[in-house]
Amino acid sequence: MSRLRKISIKIGLLFFCLIFTMEVCLFFLLHQKIAHSRIDEQLSSLVTRGNNHRDVLETYYNEETIHHIALMEVKSDTEVVITNKQGKVIISSAEINQFQSLLNVEKKDVPRSGKVIEDNWKSEPYIATVTPFKGGVDKGYVYMFQDTSQLKELINQLNRHFLIAGIATAFVTAIIILILSRIIARPLIKMKEATKELSQGNFSIQLENKSNDELGELAESIQLLSNELNHLKTERNEFLASISHELRTPLTYIKGYAEVAKREHLSLDERLDYLIVITEEATKLTTLVTELMELAQLDNNTFTIQKEMFYVSDSLKKISQKILPAFKQEAKKLLIICPENIQIYADPIRFEQIILNLLENARKYSSKGTITTTEISKKDTEIKISIHDKGKGIPDNDIPFIFERFYRVDKSRSRELGGTGLGLSIVKELIDAHNWQIEVSSEINKGTTFTIIARGES
Numbered sequence: 372m373s374r375l376r377k378i379s380i381k382i383g384l385l386f387f388c389l390i391f392t393m394e395v396c397l398f399f400l401l402h403q404k405i406a407h408s409r410i411d412e413q414l415s416s417l418v419t420r421g422n423n424h425r426d427v428l429e430t431y432y433n434e435e436t437i438h439h440i441a442l443m444e445v446k447s448d449t450e451v452v453i454t455n456k457q458g459k460v461i462i463s464s465a466e467i468n469q470f471q472s473l474l475n476v477e478k479k480d481v482p483r484s485g486k487v488i489e490d491n492w493k494s495e496p497y498i499a500t501v502t503p504f505k506g507g508v509d510k511g512y513v514y515m516f517q518d519t520s521q522l523k524e525l526i527n528q529l530n531r532h533f534l535i536a537g538i539a540t541a542f543v544t545a546i547i548i549l550i551l552s553r554i555i556a557r558p559l560i561k562m563k564e565a566t567k568e569l570s571q572g573n574f575s576i577q578l579e580n581k582s583n584d585e586l587g588e589l590a591e592s593i594q595l596l597s598n599e600l601n602h603l604k605t606e607r608n609e610f611l612a613s614i615s616h617e618l619r620t621p622l623t624y625i626k627g628y629a630e631v632a633k634r635e636h637l638s639l640d641e642r643l644d645y646l647i648v649i650t651e652e653a654t655k656l657t658t659l660v661t662e663l664m665e666l667a668q669l670d671n672n673t674f675t676i677q678k679e680m681f682y683v684s685d686s687l688k689k690i691s692q693k694i695l696p697a698f699k700q701e702a703k704k705l706l707i708i709c710p711e712n713i714q715i716y717a718d719p720i721r722f723e724q725i726i727l728n729l730l731e732n733a734r735k736y737s738s739k740g741t742i743t744t745t746e747i748s749k750k751d752t753e754i755k756i757s758i759h760d761k762g763k764g765i766p767d768n769d770i771p772f773i774f775e776r777f778y779r780v781d782k783s784r785s786r787e788l789g790g791t792g793l794g795l796s797i798v799k800e801l802i803d804a805h806n807w808q809i810e811v812s813s814e815i816n817k818g819t820t821f822t823i824i825a826r827g828e829s
């Protein structure tokens with residue numbers, strides 16, 4: 372939870388600072404707009420009031436009308452001063468001294484619709500307008516004044532409202548961001564805890580993935596990694612168990628028969644039989660160790676692939692000479708179909724190792740009198756190498772696993788057939804090292820076909 376708070380606070384503060392800055396800017400602009408709008412309304416209203424008095428004076432210019440206008444302003448929040456053209460005050464609704472400086476303002480080119488002569492409401496006690504009129508035998512001016520204290524109070528109220536709204540908005544924004552940041556942070560913390568479990572060797576984690584965004588993709592990637600690591604852990608344990616078993620069995624035979632062979636009362640023939648068994652088991656042990664070293668080199672990429680162009684038929688002839696006696700000894704046949712002109716770009720030694728392993732595998736699982744066929748074909752630059760036997764076949768559910776180390780389809784015959792369970796694993800590694808492909812098809816009691824898809828050119 373402490374980590375959750377840390378990351379949620381970081382995310383929350385980041386979003387809050389960004390959003391709060393935007394809100395402050397928007398509130399400031401809105402406040403300025405409303406304040407200026409209210410001031411403009413007051414000035415426009417003052418001009419309009421002066422224009423109304425002008426219209427009355429021009430229509431009914433007399434002492435009674437002038438006094439009536441002054442009396443009207445005494446009862447309102449504005450003040451009026453009426454002067455003649457020379458600036459002499461005809462009537463005023465308030466003390467004239469406080470307006471004197473504004474009465475002396477130059478009135479040149481004052482439009483009939485009126486003019487604002489003081490709009491500095493922040494520092495001046497009054498805002499003011501002037502409107503010219505024509506009445507009686509003389510011309511004059513109507514001055515309108517409004518105390519700025521009311522405008523200042525209006526703006527102060529507006530400031531208080533904006534302050535309250537800003538605090539409320541910031542509070543609500545903080546709550547929303549806190550909730551959102553926790554929603555965002557929670558899956559991140561779960562993934563952090565999952566990776567910690569992975570680092571400690573616990574690969575059986577399960578992450579819920581309910582979103583289709585980047586967080587969901589990240590969770591899916593971590594889950595896939597966990598599944599893969601768990602699979603690798605299981606394979607490693609099985610691999611170690613298989614190695615222990617494969618090493619223990621020949622060592623047990625060697626030790627047991629060596630103990631028996633030391634007995635003095637044994638005949639020479641009996642002792643020779645035991646020594647033969649010891650030799651066979653030692654050979655199996657040597658083969659196993661050699662193949663394990665081969666796989667270790669393949670895993671660590673410490674082996675080298677020296678590719679060159681060579682004729683496939685020449686390589687298959689050498690392979691046939693090596694493995695054909697084993698086929699004949701078990702009354703099995705080997706048929707090779709390969710045009711003479713097909714060349715392949717590969718490592719000759721590794722190519723021979725691949726084919727030998729596949730043919731050896733076909734020999735082990737074929738019945739007496741059957742034929743194992745190796746056929747080579749080429750289309751454009753693609754070369755197909757198919758090895759087909761007439762053995763008992765591989766069940767469909769076993770095919771995906773046959774290239775795994777120590778995996779055997781027929782576990783009951785493993786000792787009888789003498790395999791280590793590593794041959795096909797080595798084949799797959801070498802195929803991948805050449806950037807080739809290998810496919811497997813099989814039918815029960817009809818046989819199995821391994822097809823290598825390679826390229827004939829560099």
